[in-house]
């Protein structure tokens with residue numbers, strides 16, 4: 001028995017010196033050898049079983065040698081396993097290293113949409129003149145989109161805007177003018193507010209889209225005149241286009257303004273001489289405006305004898321098309337990167 005214990009120990013020492021030090025040692029090999037010694041049917045386990053046949057006087061000594069062998073073997077396996085793990089990890093670090101100095105793959109950056117550019121520029125221009133921004137809901141009540149704006153049911157002016165109704169009472173707002181009412185219901189004059197957002201109409205061709213963007217402007221205070229509106233629009237035209245751009249007001253009709261005007265800008269492409277863009281007239285129509293109708297003020301609980309105001313509504317796609325020379329509104333909604341990337345700067 002004693003000799004067997006010594007043989008096993010010697011064998012293992014040799015194994016450790018050769019196999020154990022070898023670069024080719026794997027987990028599998030190590031495990032197999034461990035089983036060969038310490039497994040249920042392994043050599044050391046077999047010796048433990050053989051203890052039965054050892055005489056009682058030799059037993060303490062042999063037992064001690066055997067348990068020493070077992071502990072020694074176990075400790076060695078533990079050290080080996082730890083060393084193997086460390087080596088595997090080092091190999092992984094060496095082979096899976098990331099070279100952070102490699103040139104990056106360029107995936108391209110986005111650009112701000114032209115309608116967003118116009119929206120931001122408008123807000124920038126008008127907020128510089130003291131305007132706040134209010135955004136109303138896109139699903140709107142008939143009351144805010146029409147009735148309170150002096151467009152009762154069955155009024156022919158409803159035909160100007162082919163509206164998407166959700167129910168009898170709710171619709172997809174056809175104009176941001178609804179924002180005027182929502183602001184005036186909640187705030188007393190002086191009021192100076194912009195209301196930008198999406199609007200919807202059942203209309204689709206090269207210059208109309210079923211969803212487009214407007215920016216409403218509203219000013220209510222004492223002693224305001226049409227000339228204040230004109231001055232404000234002059235400033236807007238010069239800032240948005242060129243310092244040479246002029247405005248022209250033409251009489252028009254909107255139920256919520258009285259008097260109402262349509263506003264043209266001198267064509268910045270030809271400087272007003274007449275070209276393809278302005279269809280030879282030298283002027284381009286850009287927005288509707290007017291003095292807020294007394295009835296609209298009354299509907300919002302504002303005394304029209306004390307206060308007066310003006311309002312205007314700008315189509316953002318229209319401004320973008322003029323400013324950037326875009327001839328088809330659908331380009332603004334198709335999301336074609338070849339078109340959109342031209343607006344990166």
Ligand code: DAH
Pocket residue numbers: 174175176177216217254256257287288289290311312313314
């Ligand atoms: N809401 C009108 C439209 O969508 C545009 C408009 C005209 C707005 C005159 C106004 C205004 O505030 O005063 O056609």
